[in-house]
Amino acid sequence: MKIIYAKDYSDLSRKAANIISAQVILKPNSVLGLATGSTPIGTYKQLIEWYEKGDIDFSVARSVNLDEYVGINSDNEQSYRYFMDTHLFSHINIKRENTYVPSGKAVDLQEECKAYDDLIQKVGGIDMQLLGIGHNGHIGFNEPDQAFEKTTHIVELGDTTISANARFFDSIEEVPRKAITMGIKSIMQAQKILLIANGKDKEEIINKALNGPVTPAIPASILQLHPDLTVICSFES
Numbered sequence: 001m002k003i004i005y006a007k008d009y010s011d012l013s014r015k016a017a018n019i020i021s022a023q024v025i026l027k028p029n030s031v032l033g034l035a036t037g038s039t040p041i042g043t044y045k046q047l048i049e050w051y052e053k054g055d056i057d058f059s060v061a062r063s064v065n066l067d068e069y070v071g072i073n074s075d076n077e078q079s080y081r082y083f084m085d086t087h088l089f090s091h092i093n094i095k096r097e098n099t100y101v102p103s104g105k106a107v108d109l110q111e112e113c114k115a116y117d118d119l120i121q122k123v124g125g126i127d128m129q130l131l132g133i134g135h136n137g138h139i140g141f142n143e144p145d146q147a148f149e150k151t152t153h154i155v156e157l158g159d160t161t162i163s164a165n166a167r168f169f170d171s172i173e174e175v176p177r178k179a180i181t182m183g184i185k186s187i188m189q190a191q192k193i194l195l196i197a198n199g200k201d202k203e204e205i206i207n208k209a210l211n212g213p214v215t216p217a218i219p220a221s222i223l224q225l226h227p228d229l230t231v232i233c234s235f236e237s
């Protein structure tokens with residue numbers, strides 16, 4: 001495990017973007033596992049800037065996103081598909097048909113979970129997975145539990161996640177109670193993992209996840225067992 005302490009959020013974002021750029025330069029058809037949340041926004045901004053300067057080409061890159069709310073259409077501003085389109089995809093030359101976000105509106109959600117796992121296999125697995133971390137240690141929407149859920153599944157969101165995500169909605173009542181998320185096995189099977197955490201409020205959970213026991217009560221703790229994990233954090237604000 002490599003831990004990099006960034007000076008501030010902007011430094012964190014540039015460092016993360018540098019690592020993702022190197023991945024795409026070295027393997028242009030990389031499968032990038034991508035994340036939503038506020039933390040990766042700066043990384044995506046930096047990638048867009050370098051793309052606009054001609055430094056990175058995403059024309060043959062592919063992406064699989066971690067998760068999506070259940071019951072929300074992809075064109076809804078709160079959906080994670082909309083987030084990815086707005087913060088990254090619509091600004092770079094990745095082909096839309098090469099970007100995958102699970103559907104939270106599938107008629108048969110169990111079938112959608114299975115199809116998403118099959119898709120990850122079909123694209124050859126994830127070369128580099130970008131992750132944020134929730135205050136309760138969730139990665140993707142893998143919430144604290146009795147056991148690590150291996151495959152893509154439907155999850156009931158915990159109260160801390162609902163409260164944390166309420167900032168993106170008009171009211172807490174509007175936050176969906178369920179989500180579809182990639183499982184721990186798919187995340188752990190990524191060739192490389194890049195975990196980013198920003199802010200004083202993430203320091204405690206990062207310490208627990210990286211230095212405490214590996215337990216499904218803190219899903220991110222499993223990352224200690226990954227052979228190629230890089231963590232970039234800034235606890236400045």
Ligand SMILES: O=P(O)(O)OC[C@H]1O[C@](O)(CO)[C@@H](O)[C@@H]1O
Pocket residue numbers: 035036037038039040131132133134135139140141161165
């Ligand atoms: O980067 P943020 O906004 O703190 O979010 C942390 C985590 O919470 C989520 O937004 C889900 O609640 C994840 O997608 C993200 O990794």
